[in-house]
Amino acid sequence: QAQLVESGGGLVQAGGSLRLSCAASGSFFSINFMGWYRQAPGKERELVAVFTSGGSTNYADSVKGRFTISRDNAKKTMYLQMNNLKPEDTAVYYCNANIGQFSSVRVYWGQGTQVAVSS
Numbered sequence: 001q002a003q004l005v006e007s008g009g010g011l012v013q014a015g016g017s018l019r020l021s022c023a024a025s026g027s028f029f030s031i032n033f034m035g036w037y038r039q040a041p042g043k044e045r046e047l048v049a050v051f052t053s054g055g056s057t058n059y060a061d062s063v064k065g066r067f068t069i070s071r072d073n074a075k076k077t078m079y080l081q082m083n084n085l086k087p088e089d090t091a092v093y094y095c096n097a098n099i100g101q102f103s104s105v106r107v108y109w110g111q112g113t114q115v116a117v118s119s
Contacts, residue, residue, distance in 0.1 A: 002026035004095050035069060
């Protein structure tokens, strides 16, 4: 089976930067990285940055101009560059991808990586 593993989270002070990675591993025929989501304490999971079907990207208004999503299909890895971090960015960040295995395609989520931004 396939899995997604996020890394790169940690504790950072406001104004700092982090780069999150989401690496896919295991046996699968195809992968389509969808994007990044986050969940803050007491809140529902929300969209942060995604790739659209048209090949563009969409960002939450709260992160526009600060975050950049990218992917390297050869490395089977997706990234989220986060600059000028704010305390309100504190959350567990999850990567999301559609992975094709055998005759089916399933939605996969990583285990999440914690990002904590101090004021």
